[in-house]
Amino acid sequence: MKRIELILATWGQAKGAIAMNIFKISFISALSLMVSFCASTAQANIAPLADAGPDQTVLENSWVTLDGSGSFDPDADAITHSWTQTSGDSITLDLSDPIYPSFTAALAGDYSFELVVSDDSLSSPADEVRVTVEIPEPATLVMLTLGGLSLIRRRK
Ligand SMILES: [Ca+2]
Ligand SMILES: [Ca+2]
Numbered sequence: 001m002k003r004i005e006l007i008l009a010t011w012g013q014a015k016g017a018i019a020m021n022i023f024k025i026s027f028i029s030a031l032s033l034m035v036s037f038c039a040s041t042a043q044a045n046i047a048p049l050a051d052a053g054p055d056q057t058v059l060e061n062s063w064v065t066l067d068g069s070g071s072f073d074p075d076a077d078a079i080t081h082s083w084t085q086t087s088g089d090s091i092t093l094d095l096s097d098p099i100y101p102s103f104t105a106a107l108a109g110d111y112s113f114e115l116v117v118s119d120d121s122l123s124s125p126a127d128e129v130r131v132t133v134e135i136p137e138p139a140t141l142v143m144l145t146l147g148g149l150s151l152i153r154r155r156k
Contacts, residue, residue, distance in 0.1 A: 046122075048123075050071045084126075
């Protein structure tokens, strides 16, 4: 019997994109056929992208919240956030919400952190965020003190 071959294409959704799968059907005999997979246009997994949020300048002793909410995966996979401090005095981040970690800026100085996000199998390149912690301006303190004095005088 002469061998007959048919090409069959199917369409379906994969990772949010339309994928086409191509099969070859070979009729080997009147009673048996063989289906072989040839090709697929299904997209491979794409790595997510990290966004560690805007750089911040804060006053000493303030509560700082980092913002990793701009991170995303191009094919809409769920992602996990992982933060690492890369410079500055050692800080313990409160990671109870890993998208928005926070800490108290107890010491003035420059701090930087890196965010890496991962889907099931791929990790993003790291994105950096810098936090500058400043000591309050002495001028502000003097004005506050003077303001307090004038309040006391007015009360007399
Ligand atoms: Ca992905
Ligand atoms: Ca950044």
